[in-house]
Amino acid sequence: MPEQAEGTAGAPTREVRDFLRRRGEQIAQRWADEPLFRAVFTVSRDEAVEAGKAVVDALAQVADAARVEDPDAAGFTAVREQLARMGAARSRAGLSTAQVSSELAALRPPVENLLVADLPEDAAVEHVRSCVTTLNVLMGTLRVVVMQTALSEGQALIDRQRLQLLEVATPVIKLWDGIVAVPLIGTLDSARSQVVMETLLESIVEQQARYAILDITGVPTVDSLVAQHLMKTVAAARLMGAECIVSGIRPAIAQTMVHLGLDLGTVVTRASLADALGYVLHQLGVGIVTPGTNGSVAR
Amino acid sequence: MHTAAGSQARLPIRSDMDLVWVRQHVRQAAAQLGFGLVDQTKLVTAASELARNTLVYGGGGTMETEPLVEGTTHGLRLTFSDEGPGIPDLEQALSDGFTSGGGLGMGLGGARRLVHEFGIESTPGAGTTVRVTSWVGRPPRPREES
Numbered sequence: 001m002p003e004q005a006e007g008t009a010g011a012p013t014r015e016v017r018d019f020l021r022r023r024g025e026q027i028a029q030r031w032a033d034e035p036l037f038r039a040v041f042t043v044s045r046d047e048a049v050e051a052g053k054a055v056v057d058a059l060a061q062v063a064d065a066a067r068v069e070d071p072d073a074a075g076f077t078a079v080r081e082q083l084a085r086m087g088a089a090r091s092r093a094g095l096s097t098a099q100v101s102s103e104l105a106a107l108r109p110p111v112e113n114l115l116v117a118d119l120p121e122d123a124a125v126e127h128v129r130s131c132v133t134t135l136n137v138l139m140g141t142l143r144v145v146v147m148q149t150a151l152s153e154g155q156a157l158i159d160r161q162r163l164q165l166l167e168v169a170t171p172v173i174k175l176w177d178g179i180v181a182v183p184l185i186g187t188l189d190s191a192r193s194q195v196v197m198e199t200l201l202e203s204i205v206e207q208q209a210r211y212a213i214l215d216i217t218g219v220p221t222v223d224s225l226v227a228q229h230l231m232k233t234v235a236a237a238r239l240m241g242a243e244c245i246v247s248g249i250r251p252a253i254a255q256t257m258v259h260l261g262l263d264l265g266t267v268v269t270r271a272s273l274a275d276a277l278g279y280v281l282h283q284l285g286v287g288i289v290t291p292g293t294n295g296s297v298a299r
Numbered sequence: 300m301h302t303a304a305g306s307q308a309r310l311p312i313r314s315d316m317d318l319v320w321v322r323q324h325v326r327q328a329a330a331q332l333g334f335g336l337v338d339q340t341k342l343v344t345a346a347s348e349l350a351r352n353t354l355v356y357g358g359g360g361t362m363e364t365e366p367l368v369e370g371t372t373h374g375l376r377l378t379f380s381d382e383g384p385g386i387p388d389l390e391q392a393l394s395d396g397f398t399s400g401g402g403l404g405m406g407l408g409g410a411r412r413l414v415h416e417f418g419i420e421s422t423p424g425a426g427t428t429v430r431v432t433s434w435v436g437r438p439p440r441p442r443e444e445s
């Protein structure tokens with residue numbers, strides 16, 4: 001219990017704490033031979049023993065604070081990162097959470113054996129039992145700590161990837177002097193379309209672009225919200241003096257937009273990015289010439 | 300996670316992420332039932348509009364999918380339900396350009412044009428249920444003159 005002060009820690013908890021301090025080295029030695037430590041610390045056994053010792057020290061500290069049931073106990077802080085690394089290594093090796101958990105469970109019996117052997121032979125049965133129970137609770141809390149770190153690692157990873165996705169998915173490409181293109185891919189939810197608009201407007205300034213092509217080939221569904229985002233982007237670009245062309249409108253999307261009643265109004269649209277580029281080049285008065293055909297204009 | 304498209308399913312609509320899942324599920328179900336690309340796209344777009352309404356105006360709810368068979372024709376029914384504030388004036392809500400939020404006001408009326416059958420029930424204060432059905436290979440229903 002967190003509120004219990006050092007002095008009121010039960011005798012079994014103190015007993016376990018003293019045992020952990022006394023036998024730390026031995027426990028670490030036994031753990032080094034368990035599957036979990038063997039699989040994580042493959043290079044040297046000494047490394048495994050050292051890591052095991054750190055965990056035992058943490059457990060002793062938690063017992064010292066009489067917080068054997070509390071996964072947030074300060075004692076775990078020092079080893080949290082190490083435990084997370086160990087858990088992550090096992091997950092990467094393809095183990096399920098349940099398998100990692102049972103590998104952690106396997107750390108308990110060796111400690112329990114040492115504890116029983118360590119208690120005086122004439123100790124009361126009652127006392128031995130409560131010491132073992134306390135140790136079990138402490139080892140259970142250790143499992144919770146490892147699982148907790150594994151879960152929060154996963155959440156952190158998801159958050160990072162979400163941010164990465166926002167950036168990765170919206171490159172602005174310069175196609176020609178004064179022409180930029182944004183290939184839109186995936187779902188245009190509000191956060192993404194905001195990023196699209198910002199990066200597009202910035203690059204219009206940077207590239208001194210007069211034309212911007214928004215290609216929606218990679219957008220699977222164009223509903224009214226997506227259309228609204230597109231039109232807002234087009235309107236903003238227009239305010240900055242750039243004309244937008246929406247390209248990559250597939251037949252199925254075109255029919256759906258008509259039925260839905262969506263009207264892109266004055267926005268120039270083209271079926272493909274190539275068509276859009278051709279249109280813009282024509283507007284700029286740039287011709288593409290095939291060598292040897294005496295300078296005839298391709299488009 | 301994979302829901303069998305051939306069977307009934309019930310999906311939660313609680314966040315933007317759920318909308319993505321709704322669209323993917325409807326597309327998968329429609330493809331398995333034999334809907335062509337255009338009809339798939341229409342149904343997915345209608346589902347996207349209705350699911351967003353459920354989320355934004357209904358405060359979240361569910362979508363149920365139900366494969367139908369009529370003679371030799373297959374169809375797919377989608378039911379969107381929420382327990383939100385309801386719609387006071389259905390006629391107005393279905394008309395193009397009307398919005399009580401910041402949208403284009405094309406969602407409900409547009410979704411009706413994208414499917415074969417469209418039914419809506421709403422009780423102010425108790426929630427809204429929208430039921431749409433599309434059939435494989437059936438031409439779009441005639442436009443309603445108003």
